[in-house]
Amino acid sequence: MTKGGGRHMVAGIVQEPLINKGAKSRRDTAIAEDTVGTTQLDTVPEPKYWHLRTVLSEALDSEFSVGEILPNERDLAARFGVARATLRQALEQLELEGRLQRRRGVGTTVAPPRVGVAVGSEQHTWPGASGDAWQPADCAVAVPPAAVAQSLEIDPDEQVHIVRRSRVTHGQPVAAELLYIPASSVPDLSGIDAPSGTARARGVLRELQRLELDGDDRAVELGSAGADDAKELDRLPGAPVLVVTTRFFAGGRTAAVSVATYRADTCRLTFGDSVGVEIHHDPERRAS
Amino acid sequence: MTKGGGRHMVAGIVQEPLINKGAKSRRDTAIAEDTVGTTQLDTVPEPKYWHLRTVLSEALDSEFSVGEILPNERDLAARFGVARATLRQALEQLELEGRLQRRRGVGTTVAPPRVGVAVGSEQHTWPGASGDAWQPADCAVAVPPAAVAQSLEIDPDEQVHIVRRSRVTHGQPVAAELLYIPASSVPDLSGIDAPSGTARARGVLRELQRLELDGDDRAVELGSAGADDAKELDRLPGAPVLVVTTRFFAGGRTAAVSVATYRADTCRLTFGDSVGVEIHHDPERRAS
DNA sequence: AAGTGGTCTAGACCACCGC
DNA sequence: CGGTGGTCTAGACCACTTT
Numbered sequence: 001m002t003k004g005g006g007r008h009m010v011a012g013i014v015q016e017p018l019i020n021k022g023a024k025s026r027r028d029t030a031i032a033e034d035t036v037g038t039t040q041l042d043t044v045p046e047p048k049y050w051h052l053r054t055v056l057s058e059a060l061d062s063e064f065s066v067g068e069i070l071p072n073e074r075d076l077a078a079r080f081g082v083a084r085a086t087l088r089q090a091l092e093q094l095e096l097e098g099r100l101q102r103r104r105g106v107g108t109t110v111a112p113p114r115v116g117v118a119v120g121s122e123q124h125t126w127p128g129a130s131g132d133a134w135q136p137a138d139c140a141v142a143v144p145p146a147a148v149a150q151s152l153e154i155d156p157d158e159q160v161h162i163v164r165r166s167r168v169t170h171g172q173p174v175a176a177e178l179l180y181i182p183a184s185s186v187p188d189l190s191g192i193d194a195p196s197g198t199a200r201a202r203g204v205l206r207e208l209q210r211l212e213l214d215g216d217d218r219a220v221e222l223g224s225a226g227a228d229d230a231k232e233l234d235r236l237p238g239a240p241v242l243v244v245t246t247r248f249f250a251g252g253r254t255a256a257v258s259v260a261t262y263r264a265d266t267c268r269l270t271f272g273d274s275v276g277v278e279i280h281h282d283p284e285r286r287a288s
Numbered sequence: 289m290t291k292g293g294g295r296h297m298v299a300g301i302v303q304e305p306l307i308n309k310g311a312k313s314r315r316d317t318a319i320a321e322d323t324v325g326t327t328q329l330d331t332v333p334e335p336k337y338w339h340l341r342t343v344l345s346e347a348l349d350s351e352f353s354v355g356e357i358l359p360n361e362r363d364l365a366a367r368f369g370v371a372r373a374t375l376r377q378a379l380e381q382l383e384l385e386g387r388l389q390r391r392r393g394v395g396t397t398v399a400p401p402r403v404g405v406a407v408g409s410e411q412h413t414w415p416g417a418s419g420d421a422w423q424p425a426d427c428a429v430a431v432p433p434a435a436v437a438q439s440l441e442i443d444p445d446e447q448v449h450i451v452r453r454s455r456v457t458h459g460q461p462v463a464a465e466l467l468y469i470p471a472s473s474v475p476d477l478s479g480i481d482a483p484s485g486t487a488r489a490r491g492v493l494r495e496l497q498r499l500e501l502d503g504d505d506r507a508v509e510l511g512s513a514g515a516d517d518a519k520e521l522d523r524l525p526g527a528p529v530l531v532v533t534t535r536f537f538a539g540g541r542t543a544a545v546s547v548a549t550y551r552a553d554t555c556r557l558t559f560g561d562s563v564g565v566e567i568h569h570d571p572e573r574r575a576s
Numbered sequence: 577a578a579g580t581g582g583t584c585t586a587g588a589c590c591a592c593c594g595c
Numbered sequence: 596c597g598g599t600g601g602t603c604t605a606g607a608c609c610a611c612t613t614t
Contacts, residue, residue: 045610046515047583050525072599083585088600093526096512104600105593114509120559218559220508221402222528222552224385227334236601237338238381240510240528264510271408271506271559333591335602360580371604376581392581393612524582 019059019071019079048082052090055080060099060110070100070108096240098265104236114268115169119244124216126248127165127179127258128205134177136201138164144180144257151247152254154182161186163201166232167260174267176232177260181208185255211255217247220269229261240264307347307359307367336370337377343368344378348387348398358388358396384528386553392524402556403457407532412504414536415453415467415546416493422465424489426452432468432545439535440542442470449474451489454520455548462555464520465548469496473543499543505535508557517549528552 070076077087091108094100101111118133127134140162143149149156160182167175185208192203223243230237241261248256262269358364365375379396382388389399406421415422428450431437437444448470455463473496480491511531518525529549536544550557 047525049583053526074599083587085586086584089583091600093512096510096528098509102600103593104591105598107593107599116507216560219404219556220530220559221556222384222386222510222530224381237335238341240384242508242510242530268507268509271508272504337602362580371606373605374603377602379581390581391612392610393579395580 019056019063019076049086049089049093052080052082052087053093056090056094057099060094064110066110066112068110070110072107095265101265111266114266115174116268116270117167117169117174117262119269120216120218120246120271124213126205126209126211126213127163127256128202128208133169134165134167136163136165136198136205138198139196139201139204140164148180148257148259151257152180152182158182161204163204165201172266173233173263175260175262176229177258179205180257180259182255185211185250208256211250213255214249214251216249218271219245221245222264223261225261233261233263235263235265242267242269244269307344307351307364337374337381340368340370340375340378341381344382345387348382352398354398354400356398358398360395383553389553399554402554403462404556404558405455405457405462405550407557408504408506408534408559412501414493414497414499414501415451415544416490416496421457422453422455424451424453424486424493426486427484427489427492428452436468436545436547439545440468440470446470449492451492453489460554461521461551463548463550464517465546467493468545468547470543473499473538496544499538501543502537502539504537506559507533509533510552511549513549521549521551523551523553530555530557532557 064070071079073084073087073091077084080087091100091102095102095111098111098114100108102108125132128136141159142162143157144152144160144162146156149158152160154160160180163179163181165177165179166173167177181204186204189204189207192200192207194200194203221243223241225233225235225237225239225241227237229241230239233239233241242264244258244260244262246258246260247254248258352358359367361372361375361379365372368375379388379390383390383399386399386402388396390396413420416424429447430450431445432440432448432450434444437446440448442448448468451467451469453465453467454461455465469492474492477492477495480488480495482488482491509531511529513521513523513525513527513529515525517529518527521527521529530552532546532548532550534546534548535542536546
């Protein structure tokens with residue numbers, strides 16, 4: 001059981017408090033070999049890390065409260081008698097599910113329930129309209145990604161205005177956005193003197209309001225944060241994000257495209273008018 | 289450079305075709321130590337796996353076509369001069385982004401672009417209405433998860449009808465759904481004799497249509513597939529899924545709740561009326 | 577039987593945080 | 596400085612699919 005490779009067939013990993021938060025005591029590495037007399041039917045060779053995930057998840061529900069800090073990974077791995085890599089695989093899952101939050105140099109803490117962030121308020125409005133949750137940060141002119149250019153129905157080499165905005169909820173950054181606006185959508189920028197920066201971003205958005213919005217169009221997909229987004233979202237590169245792509249229509253064409261990346265670990269995107277209470281927690285459920 | 293732990297500071301991993309699809313040749317493990325004369329400013333200590341992800345991503349764009357099978361992990365790792373675990377970390381990222389598809393016992397293939405699946409057709413309809421994309425599979429009676437019970441505003445111990453449905457697009461399963469319907473929403477089930485199975489599922493849904501639908505409410509979040517969902521979606525447990533929770537309102541209360549899990553690797557959820565062309569590919573973009 | 581991706585281990589170094 | 600999570604390695608066995 002010491003070295004060797006991937007064996008399956010889990011032997012019930014059990015302990016009374018499941019996790020002894022205090023110092024490592026004598027028989028901490030103990031693993032109960034047989035929870036029942038006869039060895040269980042190994043019909044479902046559950047991977048170790050998956051079983052660990054379940055055990056930890058239950059421990060999280062019963063023995064920990066939000067914000068509490070878990071024992072460190074080396075201790076936890078020792079307690080459960082697995083390699084650190086395996087323990088980490090389980091923690092990774094739980095972080096993906098929004099149950100845990102890990103910060104380098106600090107530790108692993110129990111995450112609060114995901115915050116519901118409203119996306120697409122049903123009554124369609126331009127970005128920058130009064131009362132929207134975004135804060136303009138910057139503005140530049142550049143060639144957009146090919147996919148965006150195609151969506152905007154412009155030449156692949158044509159430059160557009162790119163407004164960068166960020167969204168903050170409860171003091172934490174939850175999303176970063178890039179807004180692509182063709183020059184044709186904001187024909188008169190004479191009133192804006194700032195060549196860049198927040199002031200210009202605001203100006204471009206204000207100019208955009210003058211168009212009559214016909215409607216919009218949204219898509220959500222999973223992505224991973226690039227180096228830039230990661231920094232803005234206070235995450236590491238590769239962190240999972242929900243990418244919301246919105247197309248704004250005016251005058252029979254696509255007048256602007258927004259690509260917003262939301263922290264997948266902390267956000268629950270809500271559509272429609274109602275607020276929506278906490279829903280969905282454990283992926284292990286099924287009707288009889 | 290051989291053994292040892294996490295060094296950062298990437299030395300440009302380069303090759304002409306980037307990936308020699310054929311047999312491993314003599315100097316395949318070669319790594320160009322210095323792409324430029326002076327060692328690059330290591331301002332951004334990019335992790336190896338992240339750099340690898342980028343290199344592979346570009347190779348995927350330029351040298352591979354959809355459905356093509358990549359060299360196996362052991363070969364790839366050797367070609368790039370990294371441990372298999374590190375190579376796998378890069379592949380994992382690319383799979384998360386929907387660029388790759390890995391199947392045990394088969395190999396790693398280039399994934400087709402994500403399919404756009406319509407969610408919430410703007411004109412709100414009951415599940416099971418003519419023309420919806422779901423196929424009823426089963427029906428049972430059981431106690432729902434606590435979060436669902438709360439959303440339905442029923443007693444935590446109260447049993448509800450649970451209709452299981454699945455959604456198939458282009459011959460591939462893309463989503464699994466559990467529909468929770470309180471008995472009060474379908475008061476007259478006398479016309480349905482089947483105690484369970486597809487027939488009963490259809491009957492319950494038909495009965496649901498009789499209520500007048502006031503509206504609905506959607507939320508999207510990241511989750512991981514449980515063992516059951518994983519099997520239905522032809523994925524391994526823990527696979528990332530987009531969880532869409534929909535609440536259906538009728539008569540001033542929540543008449544039904546749907547929890548649908550979509551394959552996050554292959555799906556792009558679309559909201560609104562338009563179809564939406566391919567958008568968003570590389571997470572490495574930014575305005576100047 | 578052979579080959580693939582999936583799981584697991586034991587040990588190491590690194591980047592970051594707070595003291 | 597010490598402690599934390601993040602990255603990396605080399606090697607092994609396992610489950611699965613195909614030949």
